Structure formats: structure tokens, C-alpha cells
């Protein structure tokens with residue numbers, strides 16, 4: 001009797017353990033993967049054209065150099081380098097993203113508060129060469 005109760009308890013623990021693992025596996029695809037053509041929470045999106053139009057790509061971390069990043073979604077600008085080529089932006093994060101006209105945080109600096117979106121001003125339109133966020137990533 002006692003041992004059968006123990007077995008049931010163990011079986012329940014195993015089932016819960018399996019459920020826990022399943023939940024983790026299910027949650028994984030929802031986490032932000034950068035440069036995957038999905039505008040995930042926390043990411044910064046750069047579009048080839050104004051008005052959040054045409055091809056774009058998504059960034060989750062700082063990028064010291066945008067010359068080796070390309071617009072990845074279908075549309076005009078697809079597969080072109082992002083460097084000096086973005087005209088609009090979307091901040092999908094609850095923190096500020098910074099943009100720079102030079103590589104490695106040089107040149108003119110612009111800051112885009114949480115959830116901002118819009119077209120770059122003439123200073124930054126087709127000039128952004130690096131990006132940075134202040135969440136220590």
C-alpha cells in the first residue's frame with residue numbers, strides 16, 4: 001500500500017517534470033531571434049524605405065557595423081546592405097535604441113525612445129552605420 005502510493009507520487013512527479021520541459025520547449029520559439037524577419041519584442045527594425053515600407057531586418061543587439069547586415073524580408077532593397085541605406089525605423093523595445101551615422105557609435109547620434117517608430121530625419125536618412133542599446137547587451 002505504502003509503496004504503491006510512493007509509485008503514484010513518483011509517476012506524478014515525472015509527469016510534471018515532462019510538462020515543465022514541454023513548456024520550456026514551447027516557449028523557445030517565442031524568444032527573440034535577431035535577423036529572422038520577425039519584429040520581436042526588444043528588437044530594433046530598420047527599413048529600406050520610408051514609412052516602414054519595403055524590405056527590413058531586425059536587430060536584438062548592438063551592431064558596430066551595418067555594412068555586413070542586409071535587409072532580409074521581401075520587397076525593394078532585399079539583400080542590400082543596411083549601412084547608409086535605411087530610411088525608417090521601429091523600436092519594438094521598452095528601452096531606447098541609439099543610431100549613429102558612423103561605425104562603432106561615431107558621427108551623429110540619434111536616440112529613439114521605447115516603442116518609437118518613424119522616418120529618419122535628413123541627418124540620418126540613408127546615413128545610419130551603427131546602432132546601440134543601453135540594456136547592457
Ligand SMILES: [Ca+2]
Pocket residue numbers: 032033034035036037038039040043058
Ligand atoms: Ca526577430
Ligand SMILES: [Ca+2]
Pocket residue numbers: 063064065066067068069
Ligand atoms: Ca553587423
Ligand SMILES: [Ca+2]
Pocket residue numbers: 084100101102103126127128129
Ligand atoms: Ca554612415
